[in-house]
Amino acid sequence: MNSSRHTPLCRQLRKGNTLLILPAIDLRGGKCVNLVQGIASQETVFSDAPIEIALQWQAEGAEYLHLVDLDGAFQNESANLHIVGEIVSALDIPVQLGGGIRSIERLEAVLALGVDRAILGTVALKQPDLVKQACAQYGDRIAVGIDAKDGMVATEGWLEVSQKSAVEFAVEMAEVQTLIYTDIKSDGMLKGPNVDATADIINAVPADVIASGGVTSLADVTALKHIGASGAIIGRALYTGDLTLSDAIVATR
Numbered sequence: 001m002n003s004s005r006h007t008p009l010c011r012q013l014r015k016g017n018t019l020l021i022l023p024a025i026d027l028r029g030g031k032c033v034n035l036v037q038g039i040a041s042q043e044t045v046f047s048d049a050p051i052e053i054a055l056q057w058q059a060e061g062a063e064y065l066h067l068v069d070l071d072g073a074f075q076n077e078s079a080n081l082h083i084v085g086e087i088v089s090a091l092d093i094p095v096q097l098g099g100g101i102r103s104i105e106r107l108e109a110v111l112a113l114g115v116d117r118a119i120l121g122t123v124a125l126k127q128p129d130l131v132k133q134a135c136a137q138y139g140d141r142i143a144v145g146i147d148a149k150d151g152m153v154a155t156e157g158w159l160e161v162s163q164k165s166a167v168e169f170a171v172e173m174a175e176v177q178t179l180i181y182t183d184i185k186s187d188g189m190l191k192g193p194n195v196d197a198t199a200d201i202i203n204a205v206p207a208d209v210i211a212s213g214g215v216t217s218l219a220d221v222t223a224l225k226h227i228g229a230s231g232a233i234i235g236r237a238l239y240t241g242d243l244t245l246s247d248a249i250v251a252t253r
Contacts, residue, residue, distance in 0.1 A: 019225040019252040020064055022096075022210065023057040023245055024235035025050050025087075027080040028070040034236045035070070046239045054087045057238075060245040064116075065095045066212075066233045072100020073121075081113065088114040098145050098180070107134055111141060119180055121145040122155040125162060125169060135175040143178040143210075146170055151197065154184055166197070167204050179205065180233070182212040192220050199227040216242050221251045 025032050032050040036042040047053050054065055067087065072078035078100055088095050098119030101107050110118045117140070124131045124144045134142045147154045148166035155162060170179055181201045183194035193214040202209045210231035211224050217237075224232050237243040 019221065019229060020210075020231035021062065021221070021245065021248045021252060022064045022066040022231055022233045023062050023238055024066045024068065024212075024233050025053055025057075026068040026070055026235065027083060027099075030080060030083060033070070034239060044236075044239075050083055051086055051090055054091055057245060058091050058093055061249050062245060063093055064231070065091065065093060067095055067097045067099075067115075069097060069099030072106075073098075074100075076100055076102060081109065084110070084115065085113040096143065098143075104130065104133065107138075107142075111138065117141050117143050117178065119143045119145045121147060124173065125153055125155055125164065128172065131173065132175055140177045142176060143180055144173045144176045145180045145182065146173075146201065147182045147184055148197065149184040167200050170201050170205050170207075173205075173207070176207055178208045178210065178230075180210045180212055182233075183214065185213075192216055193224065193232075195220075195223045195227060198224065198229060202228050218243070218247060218251045221248050225252060 026034055027050060031045050032047040032053050034044050034046060057065060067084060069078050069080050071080055084097055094116035096117035096119060097110055097115045098121060101110055101118055101120055102123040107118055120131055120142065131144060146166050146169055149161050151165055153162045153164050153166055153169050154160060173179065181198055183197055193211055198211045208230035210233060211229045212233035215232050215234045215237060221232055234243060234248060238245055
């Protein structure tokens with residue numbers, strides 16, 4: 001099913017004080033992988049069949065899927081978009097995609113695949129007018145990813161750290177209805193999310209905030225729900241078995 005027909009769920013669910021769990025699939029070289037703190041050399045390959053993984057998460061109750069195009073993030077070019085299209089076509093749930101979307105042309109190509117929501121990262125910091133243009137044209141199909149290291153925004157696949165704080169950047173993205181906040185030091189570490197930093201973002205903006213990075217336990221899920229996050233992206237913990245998707249979903253209710 002083409003997921004572009006779906007209405008984004010995060011805003012609806014937050015009104016009911018329900019946290020949306022988004023299982024993550026990070027694509028690199030056509031495979032489902034995970035990096036530790038975004039470091040390319042610290043890669044674990046979990047599957048060479050990402051479409052099967054996507055169908056598994058849907059079967060286990062996922063209502064929304066989070067995809068990351070790591071090749072796009074690191075190289076600004078991608079051979080993964082055909083896989084993204086196949087995942088979108090195979091699923092009955094909406095999909096969001098981030099990684100390497102740094103032009104209107106790439107944004108349009110991604111949305112044309114049926115991706116429900118496109119996540120702008122590096123380009124949002126470097127070309128904020130492009131975000132305004134994208135939001136004016138596509139509304140809530142645009143999200144901004146705020147990836148932070150020690151509270152400062154990182155770009156270019158996390159290879160560069162800016163001089164702008166994550167909170168300041170979040171406030172500047174006033175047109176955007178959904179923000180994805182990732183604490184880089186927590187990502188892939190299986191030690192819990194940076195709840196305090198996530199709360200700072202949530203308290204600073206009216207937008208929905210989806211938390212990412214380090215979510216490992218039911219206590220993490222509960223903590224994010226308590227601070228008002230609209231969603232939690234879970235990656236490595238699902239693949240290692242530290243947390244099951246069904247348990248995480250139950251904990252949100």
